[in-house]
Amino acid sequence: MAATRTVYTPEHELFRGVVRDFLTREVAPYHDQWERDGQVDRTVYKAAAQAGVLGFSVPEEYGGLGVDDFRYNAIVAEELAASRLSGPALTLHNDIIAPYLLRLTTEDQRQRWLTGLAGGDLTFAIGMSEPTAGSDLAGIRTTAVRDGGEWVINGQKTFISNGILSDVVIVVCRTDPEAGHKGFSLVAVEADTAGFERGRKLDKIGHRAQDTSELFFTDCRVPITNLLGTEGRGFYHLMENLPSERLSIAISAIAGARNIFDQTVQYAHDRKAFGQEIGSFQSNRFTIAEMATELDIAQVYIDNCIRQVLDGSLTAVDAAKAKWWCTELNKKVVDHCLQLHGGYGYMLEYPVAKAYRDVRISTILGGTTEIMKDIIGRDLGF
Numbered sequence: 001m002a003a004t005r006t007v008y009t010p011e012h013e014l015f016r017g018v019v020r021d022f023l024t025r026e027v028a029p030y031h032d033q034w035e036r037d038g039q040v041d042r043t044v045y046k047a048a049a050q051a052g053v054l055g056f057s058v059p060e061e062y063g064g065l066g067v068d069d070f071r072y073n074a075i076v077a078e079e080l081a082a083s084r085l086s087g088p089a090l091t092l093h094n095d096i097i098a099p100y101l102l103r104l105t106t107e108d109q110r111q112r113w114l115t116g117l118a119g120g121d122l123t124f125a126i127g128m129s130e131p132t133a134g135s136d137l138a139g140i141r142t143t144a145v146r147d148g149g150e151w152v153i154n155g156q157k158t159f160i161s162n163g164i165l166s167d168v169v170i171v172v173c174r175t176d177p178e179a180g181h182k183g184f185s186l187v188a189v190e191a192d193t194a195g196f197e198r199g200r201k202l203d204k205i206g207h208r209a210q211d212t213s214e215l216f217f218t219d220c221r222v223p224i225t226n227l228l229g230t231e232g233r234g235f236y237h238l239m240e241n242l243p244s245e246r247l248s249i250a251i252s253a254i255a256g257a258r259n260i261f262d263q264t265v266q267y268a269h270d271r272k273a274f275g276q277e278i279g280s281f282q283s284n285r286f287t288i289a290e291m292a293t294e295l296d297i298a299q300v301y302i303d304n305c306i307r308q309v310l311d312g313s314l315t316a317v318d319a320a321k322a323k324w325w326c327t328e329l330n331k332k333v334v335d336h337c338l339q340l341h342g343g344y345g346y347m348l349e350y351p352v353a354k355a356y357r358d359v360r361i362s363t364i365l366g367g368t369t370e371i372m373k374d375i376i377g378r379d380l381g382f
Contacts, residue, residue, distance in 0.1 A: 007303040012071050015052075019079040022051040027085045031209055038201050039211035040087040042123060042165050049120030054090055057098050062110055063118035070244065070309040077248050078255035084354055087209030089162045093117060095248045097124040099241050100170060104186070104229035113168060113188070125166035127157035127189075127215055128238070134159075135371045137172070137235065138180070142217065144173035144187050146224065151175075151187050153195070153220040163213030164201050167191050171217070172234055184234035188226045195220030206358035242367075243319035247305050249366045250322035253330035254298050260355045261291055264337040271342075284340060291333050298326050317379045324372035327362040334359045 008016075026047045034040045048054035053076055058064025077091050101114045116122030133139035142155025153173060163169070169189045176183035189196050199214030229237045265288060268279030278284055305322050308314035334355045338345035345352050363369045 005299065005303055007306050008071060008075070012075060015072055016075050016079060018051060019053050019076055020083075022048065022053050023079060023083050023085050026051070027088060028083070031085050031087055034087045034209035038203075038208060039164055040209055044088045045093075045123055046120035048088060048090060049118060054093055054120055055098060055118035057094065057102065058114055058118040062114045064114075071306060073244075073248065074251050074306055077252045081252035081256035082259040084256070084259075084351060084358070086207050086358065089123070089210055091248055091252070092126075092161055093124060096126060096241065096245055097170070099244070100126075100186070100228060100237070103240075104237060106225075108225065109188075109228070116167070122167040123162060123165050125160050125162040125169045125215075127160055127163075127169050127171040129159045130156060131158050135368050137184075137238065140172055140174060140184065142171065142173050143177070144171075144175050144185060146175075147221075149224050150221045151224060151226065153187065153189065153217040153222065155217050156199075157215040157217075158199075158213075159202070160213055160215055161210060163215055164198055164211040169196075169215060170228060171215075172238065175231055175234075179232060181235045182232050184238075185231050186228040186234045186237055187222060188228055189217070189220060189222055190226075193220055193222055205360060206354075207361060239316070243314050243316050244309055246319040246323040246366050246372075247302075247309065247314065249362060250305070250319075250326035251302055253326040253362050254295065254302055256355065256359070257326075257330040257333040258295055258299075260334055260337050260352055261295060263351060264288075264340050268340055278340065287336055287340070291336060294329055295333065298329055302326065317376055320367070320372040320375040323366060324363070324369045328369060330362055331359050 026044055030041065045054060052065060055063070056065040056067045056072055058066070060066045073091070073094050076094060080086055080090060098117060101110065101117060105114065113122060117124065128137065128140070130140055130142065132141065142153065142157065144151040144153045153171060155173070157171070160169070167190065171187050171189050173185055173187050174183055175185040195218045197216045197218070199216055202212045202214065204212055265279070268284060268288060269277050271278045279288055302322060305314055305318055308318060334352065338352050338356050341350060341352050344350055347353055
């Protein structure tokens with residue numbers, strides 16, 4: 001039995017029920033088809049907004065619920081991960097896009113974009129990764145050059161989640177090639193802008209219902225007023241939100257691992273070999289005991305990090321520890337659980353097989369395990 005969690009109130013658990021109902025009603029019946037299509041039906045975002053599971057942190061004057069409590073974000077992440085219905089990019093919008101729009105926009109930009117997000121009428125992506133720049137954001141080559149009242153953007157992005165369906169892409173650009181980390185800015189590019197083209201919808205190992213694509217910018221002109229935040233502060237704007245973004249990945253990792261673990265425990269009771277439950281063999285029993293222990297310990301750390309988000313004390317180092325440990329644990333748990341399922345674990349009709357396919361990206365996206373360890377090591381003076 002998992003350790004009792006105290007980070008959530010009864011009101012939060014009521015919201016969990018709302019999220020589960022939404023996923024059961026609006027996502028589960030269509031998810032297999034979306035995986036075959038390589039993208040969701042964009043109407044799911046409208047349904048999510050109407051259900052209150054998208055854009056809830058947006059103030060009421062812009063169409064949201066004004067619920068500024070990261071625990072609600074965490075619940076959406078947990079339920080998406082536990083259900084394996086990861087097609088709709090709800091965490092992208094709730095945990096990444098919404099904070100940028102809330103923190104960095106002008107009043108005019110809020111009216112244009114924040115209301116669209118809260119209503120599910122506009123979908124978003126953020127363009128960071130490039131063919132030669134992944135974890136190393138300093139290697140970004142996409143440029144935005146001022147020409148009168150416009151930015152002229154040239155460059156390429158890749159591995160962009162929601163890149164196909166997005167109405168607005170927040171593009172990380174070099175606006176001053178000589179200024180190092182102070183030479184990056186965030187510029188919003190709307191989908192119908194001349195010079196902006198979507199490339200391939202990339203064929204991925206897992207999370208196949210969530211579209212991922214290449215984006216191209218060729219003399220793409222957008223108004224100066226599409227700048228988010230302060231010119232030259234783009235790198236710092238990204239860093240300000242990274243701890244909670246990485247924590248969200250860790251939250252998802254533990255929720256997904258816990259779900260597969262619970263299913264595997266039941267399978268280990270039900271499945272018989274040599275006249276006894278397979279979980280009763282000492283080797284299997286030890287493996288299950290180890291997973292149960294590590295998941296409980298990880299959950300305690302995650303819940304403490306959630307509390308730190310609430311009081312503003314979560315550090316980049318704390319988030320890096322959560323991100324690398326929990327995603328690596330998720331990968332390990334899913335691998336052990338598949339092994340315990342034997343040949344059935346390799347069949348996609350079993351959730352553990354799909355989990356095995358989906359889990360691999362978790363130690364890469366949002367900063368690789370190696371980058372997380374480097375952050376921690378540097379903080380220790382090395």
